[in-house]
Amino acid sequence: MPELAVQSRGLSKRFGRQVAVDAVDLAVPRGSVYGFLGPNGSGKTTTIRMLLGLIRPTSGGHTLLGERMPDRAASVLPRIGALVEGPAFHPYLSGTENLRRLDAADLTVDPASAGNRIGAALDRVGLTAAAGKRYRAYSLGMRQRLALAAAMLAPRDLLILDEPTNGLDPQGTREVRSLVAALAAEGATVLLSTHLLAEVEQVCTDVGVMHQGRLVAQAPLAELRAAATPRAQVTTDRPVEAARVLRELGLTDVATATREASGILGPVPPEKVVAALVHAAVPVRGFAVVAPDLEELFVSLTGEGFDVSG
Known part of the structure; x- marks a missing residue:
């Protein structure tokens, strides 16, 4: 120490x-x-x-x-x-x-x-x-x-x-x-x-x-x-269906936006996400694994927002 x-x-x-x-x-x-x-x-x-x-x-x-x-x-x-x-x-x-x-x-x-x-x-x-x-x-x-x-x-x-x-x-x-x-x-x-x-x-x-x-x-x-759990982000024309697949795979905190669905990967391998989406006939136009930024990390610890300016 x-x-x-x-x-x-x-x-x-x-x-x-x-x-x-x-x-x-x-x-x-x-x-x-x-x-x-x-x-x-x-x-x-x-x-x-x-x-x-x-x-x-x-x-x-x-x-x-x-x-x-x-x-x-x-x-x-x-x-x-x-x-x-x-x-x-x-x-x-x-x-x-x-x-x-x-x-x-x-x-x-x-x-x-x-x-x-x-x-x-x-x-x-x-x-x-x-x-x-x-x-x-x-x-x-x-x-x-x-x-x-x-x-x-x-x-x-x-x-x-x-x-x-x-x-x-x-x-x-x-x-x-x-x-x-x-x-x-x-x-x-x-x-x-x-x-x-x-x-x-x-x-x-x-x-x-x-x-x-x-x-x-x-x-x-x-x-x-390094200890923070990354998110999977899927770019697709059918974000609601993609979100359903993510939930079925066991991803948490699943969210949708225009042309995008995302969720916390946890123990799920990224390649399994893409395979499941393709198997469900969800068109995948983009896929990324994104580490949470500091704002997300600290909000997850405290449940409160931080001033990210300055």
Whole structure:
């Protein structure tokens, strides 16, 4: 089993009678980009807040970078950069001044190199031109960029980013994805909380799927894809008759559309489908075996839709 940057056992949080997070067992491999995926309200942010010690779990425990939390928080947290929910800074200070105050609170860095660190962080998120502007004048996207810069003021072994592309335009979203990939290439582990499937497809190596406070799936993304059952798609002038044949063969979730019938293959060999259609005198104009895309895969796990934009 790979070394884990984040590990939890039975991590749970209740607010009165409401169970927000229910016995979550996270396993985030070191060096991975872990997509922490789920619809809004599925418990992702509450889990992250527990991981960082911002709220106490009702039960369960966890480690970060191999150190038990919260016992080792003082030594572990300086090695972690985080962006959680909406960023908050001093409204009447500039971007540079806000970062300078945050940097001064970090006792593990050299104050003499603060200017270089701040300048590099602002440049990396594309805020150099707005560094002297007051935070109150920043757009939502600029505020999100400043929060990312704050998370990267010093080299980090682990970055925990909660919806980092929130409020960004398409160009900014692409830049954040590129930044996440670059951080991973430099050796950092990134836990990326999101409800955007495009982010997962483009940058993540591993995935955990949350639904109603539970972790319903967790695996390398390639492994999760490989485990998905493909669909048979038949192009025909008689889709209703084709659908009947598919059902008789044992295919499930059979559906029809104009000039098409489809169903989940399961254990049925594709060649048997074509032979049965021909035997039933159903004209087959096209046949394909299609692996489910991420949207279908995650909807099958949660029963809810995801935002596939971004």
